[in-house]
Amino acid sequence: MSKKRAASALAILMLLAGLVSGCGGNNNAGNTNDNTSPATSGTDTSGTADKKNVTITLSAASDWIKPVDNEIIEDFTKETGIKVDVQVIPADQYASVLKAKLASGEGPDLSIIWAEANAAQFQPQDNFIDLSSEEWVGRMTEAAKKNSTYNGQVIGWGPEGENAGWGLMYNKNIFEQYNLQVPKTYAEFTAISDTLLGNGITPVYEPLKDSWHSGIWFALLGPAGENASAGLYQNLNNNKATFDAVAPFVTFLDQYKEAYDKGYFGKDALSNTYDKHMVSMESGKYAMTMVPANEDVQSKAKGETYDFSKYGMFPAPFADNQSLAVYDGSLIRVVNKNSKNIDAAKEYLSYISRADVLKKFYDATGLNPAFTDLPQKQDEIEKSLRANSDGTVNTIMETGIKYWDNTVIGNYVVEMLLDGKSSLDVLKAVDKDRLKLFSASE
Known part of the structure; x- marks a missing residue:
């Protein structure tokens, strides 16, 4: 060297x-x-x-x-x-x-x-x-x-x-019980979440103690950003674009904060951990959780015996996104x-x-x-996610963007949820971090 x-x-x-x-x-x-x-x-x-x-x-x-x-x-x-x-x-x-x-x-x-x-x-x-x-x-x-x-x-x-990345895995039995349909827009997501809350069910098991998980939610918005600004990935990787100028990213963060404030993630979200997501879903207290499209495959590899036939999956429709961010x-x-x-x-x-x-x-x-x-x-969960998407795909930002770190970004998002930052503050902080890294690599 x-x-x-x-x-x-x-x-x-x-x-x-x-x-x-x-x-x-x-x-x-x-x-x-x-x-x-x-x-x-x-x-x-x-x-x-x-x-x-x-x-x-x-x-x-x-x-x-x-x-x-x-x-x-x-x-x-x-x-x-x-x-x-x-x-x-x-x-x-x-x-x-x-x-x-x-x-x-x-x-x-x-x-x-x-x-x-x-x-x-x-x-x-x-x-x-x-x-x-x-x-x-x-x-x-x-x-x-x-x-x-x-x-x-x-x-x-x-x-x-x-593989098709990550999506919101949902309990089909709960959805059928309350006559809920897979949401295609954020407005539809809020409507079903309000119905679930009204019936004593927490809409989403969200493990905010593992802050990287919030980073995954954000990473999934890459295709929406690329659709809104053609060449975004290339420009970000060449240090010719910034996150704070991408409208779908601002929209996502605003809506994610709203979902948290409305109680869609439950009162225990800040202490929830990712390793408890399947146990929590099996309890019937939660209707949805964000997991990989091959969750059923990973679970089987661990020797677990969950029945995944009762679960389906759809893209999180924040910023009305229906594209898949694939690995x-x-x-x-x-x-x-x-x-x-x-x-x-x-x-x-x-x-x-x-x-x-x-x-x-x-x-x-x-x-x-x-x-x-x-x-x-x-496998079946991934097939469900693909079927419920609009069929378009792009690489997830976790691998497609230089210097992406789910934990760093997730920490900024959690600060936003606790009213420590605005959506624009989060994006500007990510831009500032990446600028330092680009400068150091020159």
């Missing part, structure tokens, strides 16, 4: 440390097995090196590594002799901890990070190798390849093909340029891309495959 780039990376790290309390994402903070040791040193695995003495480190936030991942890691070690040390970091600290490790030159051999434009926060040009020539890249779906690409290079391995894939695994075990790390990625290993992984998780070896798949 050049001195100029090293200084730039450290400057960005210092700014991010001041701006964030941790990472945003689709996970609540949970199990904390925070092994912060640097990447294990060892010989490169390219020649006749004794692989039994090689350990590669893999960093992940809470809940990112599933039971099947651990099984596959065990199989990989048995077959190759290469050990994998999974370093789990609390979700609300993940981004800042990983950035600190990378900036210090002591980053893990492999890391799991956000994809596409939002990978910029980790300085991919300085920290991650180009994987474009790897055999498995040629078997990726087009969406998954796009998801793993940064500045024209495939920098990561992602397990999932396109072209999911979080990606990247290889550290400064690793002493690059070949071993690449061997791990090749192993988990094998047809037999992929079959084991997808049989256990039910995810939509990122590889053409297996047919593309949508």
